[in-house]
Amino acid sequence: MSKSNWVKIEKYKMDKYLTKRGVVVVGICCFIAVIIGNQAAFTVESEIDRAVVLARAGKTKEAENILLPLLKQKTTGVQAGYELGLISYERNEQDQAITLFKNALTVAFPQLPSGKLQQATSLVQSDKADEAEKILLSLLDDEATAARTRYELGLIYEKQGKLDDAATMFRNALTVIANKRAVYVGISNCKKCHLKLYKSWKDTKSAKTFDVLKPGIGAEVKAKLNFDPQKDYTKDAKCLECHTTGFGLPGGYKIPEPGDSKAAKRAEENAGITCEGCHGPGSKYIPVLKNAMFKKQKYTRQELCDLGQFKIGANVCTTCHNRRNPTTGPDYHFVYEEYKAKDTHEHFPLRYRMEE
Ligand code: HEC
Ligand code: HEC
Ligand code: HEC
Ligand code: HEC
Numbered sequence: 001m002s003k004s005n006w007v008k009i010e011k012y013k014m015d016k017y018l019t020k021r022g023v024v025v026v027g028i029c030c031f032i033a034v035i036i037g038n039q040a041a042f043t044v045e046s047e048i049d050r051a052v053v054l055a056r057a058g059k060t061k062e063a064e065n066i067l068l069p070l071l072k073q074k075t076t077g078v079q080a081g082y083e084l085g086l087i088s089y090e091r092n093e094q095d096q097a098i099t100l101f102k103n104a105l106t107v108a109f110p111q112l113p114s115g116k117l118q119q120a121t122s123l124v125q126s127d128k129a130d131e132a133e134k135i136l137l138s139l140l141d142d143e144a145t146a147a148r149t150r151y152e153l154g155l156i157y158e159k160q161g162k163l164d165d166a167a168t169m170f171r172n173a174l175t176v177i178a179n180k181r182a183v184y185v186g187i188s189n190c191k192k193c194h195l196k197l198y199k200s201w202k203d204t205k206s207a208k209t210f211d212v213l214k215p216g217i218g219a220e221v222k223a224k225l226n227f228d229p230q231k232d233y234t235k236d237a238k239c240l241e242c243h244t245t246g247f248g249l250p251g252g253y254k255i256p257e258p259g260d261s262k263a264a265k266r267a268e269e270n271a272g273i274t275c276e277g278c279h280g281p282g283s284k285y286i287p288v289l290k291n292a293m294f295k296k297q298k299y300t301r302q303e304l305c306d307l308g309q310f311k312i313g314a315n316v317c318t319t320c321h322n323r324r325n326p327t328t329g330p331d332y333h334f335v336y337e338e339y340k341a342k343d344t345h346e347h348f349p350l351r352y353r354m355e356e
Contacts, residue, residue, distance in 0.1 A: 047066055047070065048066075048067070048070065048076060048079055048080065048083065049311075049315070050066065051063040051066040051067045051070075051080075051083060052083055052315045053313070053314055053315050054066070055067075055083060055086070055087050056314065056315050056318035056319075056322060056334070057314070057318070057333060057334065058323065058331075058332070058333060060087050060091070063083070063087065064084065064087065067080045067083055067084050068080075068084070071084065077104065077107050078104045078105075078107050078108045078174070078177065079104075079178070080104075081100050081101065081103055081104025081107070081174075082100075082101070082104050082171075082174040082175075082177075082178060084100045085097045085098075085100035085101040085104065085170070085171065085174070086171070088100060089101075089167060089171060090322060090323075090324055094163055094164070094167050095163075097167050097170075097171070098158065098163065098166060098167050098170060101154075101167065101170035101171055101173075101174060102154075102158075102170060104174060105151045105154075105170060105173055105174065108147070108151075108174075108177055109148060109151060113145075113148055113152065115145075116135060116139060116145075117136075117139070117145055117148055117149065117152060119135060120132040120135040120136050120152060121152060123135070124152075124155070124156060124159075129156050129159070129160065132152075132156060133153065133156055136149050136152055136153045136156075137153070140250065141183070141250045141251060142250070143181065143182075143183050143250060143283065144181075146176045146181065146183070146249075146250040147173045147174075147176040147177050147181060148173070149173075150169045150170070150172045150173035150176065151169070151170065151173040153169045154166045154167075154168075154169030154170040154173065157169060168248065172248050172249060175249060176249060176250065179249070179280060179281050179308050180284060180306065180307055180308040181284075181308070182280065182281040182282065182283045182284040182285070182307060182308030183250040183251035183281055183283040184245065184246035184249060184250065184251035184252040184270060184276050184281040184282070184283075185251060185276070185281070185282045185283050185286065186251070186266070186269025186270060186274075186276075187269055187270070187274040187275055187276070188269060189282060189286065190274070190275040190276070190282065193289070193293060194275070196346065196348070197275075197345050197346065197348070198275075200345045200346040201275070201344070201345040204343045204344065204345065205343060206272060206273035206277070206278075206343070206344065207272045207273070207274075208272060209242075209243040209244070209272045209273050210234065210243055210244055210271035210272045211272070212243070213232075213233040213234045213236070213239050213240075213243055214232065214233075214234055215229070215230050215231060215232045216229065216230065225326050225327060227326070235255050237255075240253060240255070241320075242319075242320040242324075242325060243272070243273075244270055244271055244272065244273075244277075245270040245271075245272070245273060245274045245276050245277035246270055246276065246277070246281060247270075249281070250281075251266075251270075251281065251283070252270050252281075253266075253267060253270035253271065254266060254267065254270075255267070273320075278310070278312065278316055278317070278344070279309055279310055279312065280308050280309045280310035281308050282308075282309075283308070284307035284308045285304045285307040285308055285309045288303060288304060288307065289304075292352040296352070297352070298352050298353070298354045299352060299353060299354065300353065300354050300356050301353060301356060302356055313336065314334065314336035317334060317336060317339060318334050321334045321339065322334065
C-alpha cells in the first residue's frame with residue numbers, strides 16, 4: 001500500500017469516526033439544548049416575576065430592561081405588555097400606557113368577539129356607541145367575557161377621547177386575565193371557613209381602609225395630607241382603587257346606587273382590603289379549598305395560583321403600597337417584610353398544602 005493510499009484510508013476511517021462522533025456530539029448537544037430550552041421557558045416566567053418586583057420597588061429602568069425582550073415572545077408578550085403598561089400608568093404616562101396595554105390586548109384577543117359582544121362591536125361600527133356601551137356595561141361581571149368587555153369599552157372611550165377611562169378599562173381587562181379570569185366573591189365567603197383569621201383581620205388597618213374615606217374620620221391625618229377632612233371620599237374612584245377590594249373588576253367593589261340593597265351588600269363585601277384584596281379573587285380556587293376541608297384532599301400552592309390566587313409577596317402589596325399612594329413621596333420604597341410583620345392577621349400552620 002502506498003503511503004498516500006494509507007493516508008487516504010486512515011483519513012476515511014478518521015472521517016467515519018468523526019462522523020460517528022459527530023452524531024453523538026450533535027445528539028448530546030441537542031439533548032443539552034432541549035434541557036436549556038426548557039430551562040429558558042422556565043426562567044422566562046420567573047424573569048417576569050423578578051421584573052414585577054423590581055418595577056414595584058421603583059427600579060423601573062431595570063424592570064423595563066428585562067421586560068422589553070419578553071414583549072416579543074409569544075408566551076410572555078401579554079404579561080410583559082401588561083407589566084410595562086403598568087409602569088407607564090403609574091408614572092402617569094397615559095399615552096404610552098394605552099399603547100402598551102392595547103398591544104397586549106390585541107395579542108390576547110386575536111379574534112373578533114362573538115355573541116352579545118359582537119352585537120356591541122357592530123353597534124360601535126354603525127356609530128351607535130351609546131347603545132354599545134349600555135350592552136357592555138351590563139356584561140361587566142360576566143365571568144366568561146369580563147376581560148373582553150373591558151377591552152371593548154376601553155376602545156369606545158379611547159375613540160371618544162376619554163383617555164383616563166380608556167386606560168383604566170384596558171388595565172382592568174389585563175388584570176382580569178392576570179387573575180386567571182376569576183371573580184371576587186366577597187368576604188363572607190372566606191369568613192365561613194376562616195373564622196379565626198377573619199376575627200384577627202377585622203381589627204387591622206387593612207380592614208378599615210374604606211372607613212378612612214368617610215368624612216370626619218382621621219381628620220388630623222387628612223389635614224396633614226392636604227385632604228379636606230370634612231369631604232366624603234367614598235365615591236371618589238381615585239381613592240377607591242386602593243382603599244377597596246377589586247374596584248372595577250368582576251364581583252369587586254362597585255359604588256352602590258342609593259336604595260339598591262343588593263348593590264349595598266356587594267359594596268360591604270368588598271369594602272376595605274379584604275382577604276381577596278391580598279389573596280386574589282376566590283371564585284375558582286375555593287372549590288379546591290372545599291375539597292381540602294371536606295375530603296382532606298391535599299393541594300399545591302401552584303394549583304391555587306393557576307386558579308387566580310395571588311402568589312403572596314411584595315408585588316401583591318405594591319399594587320397599592322406604591323408612590324401613587326398619597327402618604328408617600330417620590331423616593332418611597334415599600335419594605336415587604338416590615339409590613340407583613342406589622343399587621344395582616346394571625347398566622348396558622350397549613351395542614352393540606354403539599355410541598356412543591
Ligand atoms: C370551604 C371552606 C373554605 C373557603 C370557603 C375558603 N377557604 Fe381558604 N382554605 C380552606 C382550607 C381547608 C385551607 C387549607 C388549610 C390548611 O392547609 O390547613 C385553606 C387555605 C387557604 C389559604 C392558604 C393557601 C396556601 O396554601 O398558601 C388561603 C390564602 C386562603 N385559604 C384564602 C381564602 C380566601 C381569600 C377565601 C375567600 C375568597 C377562602 N380562603 C375561602 C378552606 C376554605
Ligand atoms: C395608589 C393607591 C392609593 C390611592 C390612589 C389612594 N390611597 Fe390612600 N393610602 C394608600 C396606602 C397604601 C395607604 C397606607 C400607607 C402606609 O401606611 O404605608 C394610604 C393611606 C391613606 C390615609 C391615611 C390613613 C391613616 O390612618 O393613616 C388617608 C387619609 C388616605 N389614604 C386617603 C386617601 C384618599 C382621600 C384618596 C383619594 C383622593 C387616596 N387615599 C388614594 C393607598 C392609596
Ligand atoms: C388594594 C390595595 C392594597 C393592597 C393590595 C394592600 N394594601 Fe396594605 N393598605 C392599603 C391601604 C389603603 C392602607 C391604609 C389604611 C389606613 O392607614 O387606614 C393599608 C395599610 C396597611 C397596613 C397598616 C399600615 C400602618 O400604618 O399601620 C399594613 C401593615 C399593610 N397595609 C400591609 C399590607 C401588606 C403586607 C400587603 C400585601 C400582602 C398589603 N398591605 C396589600 C391598601 C392595600
Ligand atoms: C393585607 C394583606 C392580607 C389580608 C387582607 C389577608 N391576608 Fe392572609 N396572608 C397575608 C400574608 C402576607 C400571609 C403570609 C404569607 C406567607 O407566609 O408568606 C397570609 C397568609 C394567609 C394564610 C396562610 C396561613 C397563615 O395563616 O399564614 C391564609 C389561610 C390566609 N392568609 C387567609 C386569609 C383570610 C381568610 C383573610 C381574610 C379574613 C386574609 N388572609 C386576609 C396577607 C393578607
